[in-house]
Amino acid sequence: MANDKKMVSQITSxxxxxxxxxxxxxxxxxxxxxxxxxxxxxxxxxxxAIWENIQAILDKKFKELGHxxxxxxxxxxxxxxxxxxxxxEGFAPECAWVTHxxxxxxxxxxxxxxxxxxxxxxxxANIIRSWRDLPKLYNQxxxxxxxxxxxxxxxxxxxxxxxxxxxxxxxxxxxxxxxxRMLEVYAEMYxxxxxxxxxxxxxxxxxxxxxxxxxxxxxxxxxxxxxxQGATSHNFGDGFARAFDVKYLDKNNQLQYCHQTSWxxxxxxxxxxxxxxxxNNGLVxxxxxxxxxxxxxxxxxxxxxxxxxxxxxxxxxxxxVRAKIDDSDNTPGWKFAEYEMxxxxxRLELGPKDIANNQCVLVRRDNRQKYFVSLDNLETEIPKVLxxxxxxxxNNALERRxxxxxxxxxxxxMIETAKTKPxxxxxxxxxxxxxxxxxxxxADVSSRCMPFGEEPCxxxxxxxxxxxxxxxxxxxxx
Amino acid sequence: MANDKKMVSQITSxxxxxxxxxxxxxxxxxxxxxxxxxxxxxxxxxxxAIWENIQAILDKKFKELGHxxxxxxxxxxxxxxxxxxxxxEGFAPECAWVTHxxxxxxxxxxxxxxxxxxxxxxxxANIIRSWRDLPKLYNQxxxxxxxxxxxxxxxxxxxxxxxxxxxxxxxxxxxxxxxxRMLEVYAEMYxxxxxxxxxxxxxxxxxxxxxxxxxxxxxxxxxxxxxxQGATSHNFGDGFARAFDVKYLDKNNQLQYCHQTSWxxxxxxxxxxxxxxxxNNGLVxxxxxxxxxxxxxxxxxxxxxxxxxxxxxxxxxxxxVRAKIDDSDNTPGWKFAEYEMxxxxxRLELGPKDIANNQCVLVRRDNRQKYFVSLDNLETEIPKVLxxxxxxxxNNALERRxxxxxxxxxxxxMIETAKTKPxxxxxxxxxxxxxxxxxxxxADVSSRCMPFGEEPCxxxxxxxxxxxxxxxxxxxxx
Numbered sequence: 001m002a003n004d005k006k007m008v009s010q011i012t013s014x015x016x017x018x019x020x021x022x023x024x025x026x027x028x029x030x031x032x033x034x035x036x037x038x039x040x041x042x043x044x045x046x047x048x049a050i051w052e053n054i055q056a057i058l059d060k061k062f063k064e065l066g067h068x069x070x071x072x073x074x075x076x077x078x079x080x081x082x083x084x085x086x087x088x089e090g091f092a093p094e095c096a097w098v099t100h101x102x103x104x105x106x107x108x109x110x111x112x113x114x115x116x117x118x119x120x121x122x123x124x125a126n127i128i129r130s131w132r133d134l135p136k137l138y139n140q141x142x143x144x145x146x147x148x149x150x151x152x153x154x155x156x157x158x159x160x161x162x163x164x165x166x167x168x169x170x171x172x173x174x175x176x177x178x179x180x181r182m183l184e185v186y187a188e189m190y191x192x193x194x195x196x197x198x199x200x201x202x203x204x205x206x207x208x209x210x211x212x213x214x215x216x217x218x219x220x221x222x223x224x225x226x227x228x229q230g231a232t233s234h235n236f237g238d239g240f241a242r243a244f245d246v247k248y249l250d251k252n253n254q255l256q257y258c259h260q261t262s263w264x265x266x267x268x269x270x271x272x273x274x275x276x277x278x279x280n281n282g283l284v285x286x287x288x289x290x291x292x293x294x295x296x297x298x299x300x301x302x303x304x305x306x307x308x309x310x311x312x313x314x315x316x317x318x319x320x321v322r323a324k325i326d327d328s329d330n331t332p333g334w335k336f337a338e339y340e341m342x343x344x345x346x347r348l349e350l351g352p353k354d355i356a357n358n359q360c361v362l363v364r365r366d367n368r369q370k371y372f373v374s375l376d377n378l379e380t381e382i383p384k385v386l387x388x389x390x391x392x393x394x395n396n397a398l399e400r401r402x403x404x405x406x407x408x409x410x411x412x413x414m415i416e417t418a419k420t421k422p423x424x425x426x427x428x429x430x431x432x433x434x435x436x437x438x439x440x441x442x443a444d445v446s447s448r449c450m451p452f453g454e455e456p457c458x459x460x461x462x463x464x465x466x467x468x469x470x471x472x473x474x475x476x477x478x
Numbered sequence: 479m480a481n482d483k484k485m486v487s488q489i490t491s492x493x494x495x496x497x498x499x500x501x502x503x504x505x506x507x508x509x510x511x512x513x514x515x516x517x518x519x520x521x522x523x524x525x526x527a528i529w530e531n532i533q534a535i536l537d538k539k540f541k542e543l544g545h546x547x548x549x550x551x552x553x554x555x556x557x558x559x560x561x562x563x564x565x566x567e568g569f570a571p572e573c574a575w576v577t578h579x580x581x582x583x584x585x586x587x588x589x590x591x592x593x594x595x596x597x598x599x600x601x602x603a604n605i606i607r608s609w610r611d612l613p614k615l616y617n618q619x620x621x622x623x624x625x626x627x628x629x630x631x632x633x634x635x636x637x638x639x640x641x642x643x644x645x646x647x648x649x650x651x652x653x654x655x656x657x658x659r660m661l662e663v664y665a666e667m668y669x670x671x672x673x674x675x676x677x678x679x680x681x682x683x684x685x686x687x688x689x690x691x692x693x694x695x696x697x698x699x700x701x702x703x704x705x706x707q708g709a710t711s712h713n714f715g716d717g718f719a720r721a722f723d724v725k726y727l728d729k730n731n732q733l734q735y736c737h738q739t740s741w742x743x744x745x746x747x748x749x750x751x752x753x754x755x756x757x758n759n760g761l762v763x764x765x766x767x768x769x770x771x772x773x774x775x776x777x778x779x780x781x782x783x784x785x786x787x788x789x790x791x792x793x794x795x796x797x798x799v800r801a802k803i804d805d806s807d808n809t810p811g812w813k814f815a816e817y818e819m820x821x822x823x824x825r826l827e828l829g830p831k832d833i834a835n836n837q838c839v840l841v842r843r844d845n846r847q848k849y850f851v852s853l854d855n856l857e858t859e860i861p862k863v864l865x866x867x868x869x870x871x872x873n874n875a876l877e878r879r880x881x882x883x884x885x886x887x888x889x890x891x892m893i894e895t896a897k898t899k900p901x902x903x904x905x906x907x908x909x910x911x912x913x914x915x916x917x918x919x920x921a922d923v924s925s926r927c928m929p930f931g932e933e934p935c936x937x938x939x940x941x942x943x944x945x946x947x948x949x950x951x952x953x954x955x956x
Contacts, residue, residue: 033601036558037588040551042601045616048547069526073518073637074621075574080514093580096553098590100575101625101636110515112576112590123511123520138523143552143621147579158579159551 011341013280018224022152025274029283029342032153039151039158043267046342049291050270051161055141057193057288058163058265061185067137067165072119074142075110080118084243087117090210094147096158112145117211117236117262120166121244128168128258130249135178136168154271155228155478162266168246168258172237175259179235182263183216186231193288194269195393196220196276197401198230199424199473201449206436209262213237219448219473221401222275225422227448227477230272233263271478277366277393283343284365286393287386294362294382295339296325299332299351310350313360317348317378321386340365345389346382364389366396407457411442414462414474418443424475426454428468430461438463445474489819491758496702500630503752507761507820510631517629517636521745524820527769528748529639533619535671535766536641536743539663545615545643550597552620553588558596562721565595568688572624574636590623595689595714595740598644599722606736608727609648613656617643632749633706633956640744646724646736650715653737657713660741661694664709671766672747673871674698674754675879676708677902677951679927684914687740691715697926697951699879700753703900705926705955708750711741749956755844755871761821762843764871765864772860773817774803777810777829788828791838795826795856799864818843823867824860842867844874885935889920892940892952896921902953904932906946908939916941923952 011024026032031047043051059069075098082088095111113119124136141163151157165182169175183200190198198218208215212234220230238257241247246258277284287293294317298310307327314325326335332349339347349361360378362371362385373381404423408414417425425445429435439445439462450470461468489502504510509525521529537547553576560566573589591597602614619641629635643660647653661678668676676696686693690712698708716735719725724736755762765771772795776788785805792803804813810827817825827839838856840849840863851859882901886892895903903923907913917923917940928948939946 033604035551035597035600036555037551037553037597040553042551042597043549045546045548048549051549052547068523069530070523071521071526071529071639073513073515073520074623075515075518075637077514095580096576096588097578098574099577100587102571102573109578110574119513119515119520122513126511145552159553161549 011280011282014223014278021278021280022271022275025278025283025341026153031270031283039148041153041157043161046291047270050273050285050289051267053289053291054189054193054265054269055163058185058189059141061189062139062163062165065137065181065185067139067167070138070140071142072113072116072123072140074113076113076116076118077108077110079108080122081111083118084211084240087211087240091115091146096145096147113142114144114146115262115264116140116144116164117166117240118244120262121240121246121260124168124258125244125246128246128248131170131251134168134170134248134258135174137165137178138167139163139165152271154267154274157267160267162264165261165263167261168241169260170248170250170256170258172259175235175237175261179214179216179233179261179263182261183218183231183233186233186263186265187218189265190218190220190230190269190272191394193286194273195286195390195397196230196272197394197398199449199451201451201473203232203449204436204447204472206433207447209234211236211239213239217449220272220276221397221404221424222272222478223278223400224275225404225424225475227424227473227475228268228272228275229448229477230269231263231265234261236260236262275478276397278343279366281337282341284393285343285345286390287345288390290343290345291322292324292339292342292344293321293386294323294346294348295335295344296323296348296350297332297335297339298325298327299349299354301327303352305355306350306352309355313348313350313375313378317382320379321382323348346385366392408462409458409460411463414439414445415443418445418474418476422476424448424473426457426471426473427462428456428458428460429470429472430464430466431469432461432464435461435463439474443474444476446477448473448475448477489758489760492701492756499756499758500749500753503756503761503819504631509748509761517626519631519635521639524769525748528751528763528767529745531767531769532667532671532743532747533641536663536667537619539667540617540641540643543615543659543663545617545645548616548618549620550591550594550601550618552591554591554594554596555586555588557586558600559589561596562689562718565689565718569593569624572626574623574625591620592622592624593740593742594618594620594622594642595644595718596722598740599718599724599738602646602736603722603724606646606724606726609729612646612648612726612736613652614646615643615656616645617641630749632745632752635745638745640742643739643741645739646719647738648726648728648734648736650737653713653715653739657692657694657711657739657741660739661696661709661711664711664741664743665696667743668696668698668708668747668750669872671764672751673764673868673875674708674750675872675876677927677929679929679951681710681927682914682925682950684911685925687712689714689717691717695927698750698754699875699882699902700750700956701756701878702753703882703902703953705902705951705953706746706750706753707926707955708747709741709743712739714738714740753956754875756821757844759815760819762871763821763823764868765823766868768821768823769800770802770817770820770822771799771864772801772824772826773813773822774801774826774828775810775813775817776803776805777827777832779805781830783833784828784830787833791826791828791853791856795860798857799860801826824863844870886940887936887938889941892917892923893921896923896952896954900954902926902951904935904949904951905940906934906936906938907948907950908942908944909947910939910942913939913941917952921952922954924955926951926953926955
């Protein structure tokens with residue numbers, strides 16, 4: 001609907017109906033639209049601009065670390081996908097298959113890539129000869145497809161956008177170091193730029209990526225206490241290398257298999273942002289990725305000089321922040337609501353009285369705190385307010401997570417906690433798949449990760465009581 | 479193959495076998511690799527970096543002109559594709575069809591987008607209400623698929639990368655202005671940044687885009703005299719708007735159909751670069767899009783101080799150009815050949831004698847002209863040499879085009895010229911499809927475009943002799 005004509009409608013309260021609240025935000029903040037393509041979404045300009053900001057931060061970081069961008073075909077012949085057994089078992093059930101080109105049936109059906117390990121391996125086998133060629137650090141930005149049954153914008157869509165890094169290394173140690181290094185890049189992306197604390201850890205065998213030796217993850221907590229897997233990084237060992245014959249001559253002129261990693265960050269992260277920072281007035285965006293960081297709203301704009309000054313201020317602050325002015329005929333009240341819905345971090349109000357006093361009012365999106373600031377000090381004051389907001393978002397999310405994380409020792413406690421208290425549940429685990437499956441059955445929780453660097457909280461498995469091997473974060477998840 | 483071990487192999491001479499020369503360059507300059515996916519290519523880091531540089535220039539320009547990026551689903555339901563008749567007739571024969579999701583057949587088959595007019599129209603119908611919503615200026619960067627029979631890297635691949643702009647306007651005049659404006663953006667991209675002159679013009683009815691009212695094109699001439707369609711811009715009038723019911727309320731509260739454009743620029747442009755500027759030593763890249771603008775090559779690098787100084791110079795010039803050093807153990811001669819193959823615009827040679835004289839040697843890729851330059855003047859001299867090279871590339875291409883453009887008046891002349899002289903052929907045309915088809919049959923030329931702003935070169939149709947309506951550029955094409 002036309003921006004300047006639509007009503008800023010109320011959204012469903014998150015306490016009343018979290019799912020509807022989420023759906024209201026993604027549509028009313030103009031992030032997505034639905035189309036006639038079931039399970040796929042249209043990412044609208046405001047949503048896509050968030051993704052472009054995320055891309056710019058990650059892409060710069062990848063390149064600083066020596067990664068190079070490439071582009072692989074998006075089709076994978078069935079026979080290529082089948083070369084690594086665990087992998088095809090994991091992905092075949094959710095592949096979209098191209099069977100016809102024009103009116104003719106294809107000799108071999110093609111899978112629309114759900115992920116590209118197989119293609120990268122085939123290419124690496126072509127171009128890697130010696131230890132001098134290693135490491136190979138490739139990344140690609142692209143779309144992928146997984147034929148999901150139940151879909152929701154950003155969180156789970158049949159097509160989504162992501163980057164997938166695929167690297168080859170001479171040794172197991174180097175591959176492991178890369179896997180951990182890239183997980184930390186993702187953790188930094190969440191914590192520093194998306195203002196969202198994450199638990200870093202390793203996935204269990206059951207939850208790891210199809211074909212991987214080990215999968216590491218960053219897990220974030222949403223408003224409703226559910227976990228969202230933020231991004232993952234996989235160490236493949238030499239499993240794929242053996243299946244695809246990716247070998248190199250080492251310094252002693254011996255043929256060795258390469259060791260491989262992959263890691264991905266998706267448009268899902270935008271869903272995480274919404275569900276972690278949003279409130280009952282709409283979206284709340286961390287400044288680093290906000291398409292508009294400051295919205296300038298003239299007050300009593302028909303009065304002489306107001307619009308001129310507001311445009312002048314906008315041009316001035318555009319030198320150091322992403323600012324926009326709304327000089328439409330809508331009322332200031334309408335505009336306030338509109339840009340709160342869109343999660344713009346700071347609103348700058350400027351009316352005749354402010355101009356007379358050579359000042360303006362900055363209003364923070366998260367708590368509506370007001371700052372009366374001299375027009376001469378905007379270059380120092382605006383970044384300060386943005387930083388304060390960013391810190392507050394992070395700290396609120398951290399406090400919420402702390403308040404909603406429970407430690408349990410017995411199966412009864414686990415069942416009771418899972419039933420009554422949304423959040424993360426820390427509990428020891430013996431390492432057996434049976435206990436993991438049983439916890440899913442009786443408490444409806446899955447293992448989120450085995451966290452890095454946390455002390456054990458006991459010595460017995462929460463499920464079977466046998467000696468425990470690992471501390472695990474359990475929870476319900478998106 | 480490992481860079482530091484491979485031989486710099488000779489490539490086929492372009493005079494001997496132009497097709498093989500092209501194939502040699504795309505593989506030996508590490509632009510692409512082949513995979514088991516027939517008709518699709520792997521764009522390697524060096525090739526992809528060229529595309530990223532092209533993207534950055536165009537994306538900035540689009541945004542300056544008010545366009546916003548979005549992302550549409552890559553699948554188009556068959557029924558949606560069929561809504562505009564000319565469009566589906568044009569594209570259905572080369573669609574790749576997804577018929578299964580997982581193991582289940584789909585209720586309706588999905589086309590992998592060959593272009594996205596239909597999806598944009600469906601979305602625009604949802605979001606456009608009033609004249610205040612117009613114009614809508616959207617663009618997307620994505621992959622598209624057209625099931626071609628004969629493929630060649632960059633020039634014609636089943637999957638390729640592009641941007642597709644799709645805009646909606648209140649009036650026919652505004653749509654026409656946008657179509658022309660975006661063609662000029664493409665012309666500037668070719669002429670200013672890719673150093674390649676283009677003929678701007680309109681396509682004939684036969685050659686226009688499926689469903690368009692008018693298609694405009696920029697046509698470039700390759701080394702072998704063949705034409706390459708560089709990019710196109712289409713005015714759809716209100717044809718799709720009627721088929722998709724995209725309407726707005728005008729200022730008089732009357733419902734009106736929107737007027738639409740689309741325009742696209744693809745990875746094909748990299749093929750154009752190669753075939754217009756390349757030579758028998760390999761690729762030659764214009765500085766604006768060269769991944770490496772200056773390659774620093776230490777001479778007698780084992781001598782004391784040479785490597786240190788070379789690194790120092792590289793770091794220094796990296797402040798203002800994209801520079802890289804090759805300090806591998808390969809010989810300078812090997813390195814010279816390698817970076818000539820890769821088309822790096824300028825080579826900077828630095829040996830002990832140069833260092834003693836506080837100078838270095840700059841060598842231009844296109845003509846191997848040498849410049850002895852003080853190390854104190856690199857910041858002024860390098861950009862000057864890059865600019866000289868860029869101008870020379872453009873002028874050479876322009877002169878070649880002038881020398882290989884012929885004007886003919888009779889059918890015999892047309893047939894003789896097309897047979898014996900590679901290049902563009904200017905000739906008048908009556909406007910009838912029959913004559914266009916006959917010229918294809920008897921002279922094997924297609925109409926490239928009806929150029930903007932050129933005087934008629936006669937008054938009779940070159941084919942039938944009846945009164946002529948249009949001057950047309952004819953030629954063989956990629």
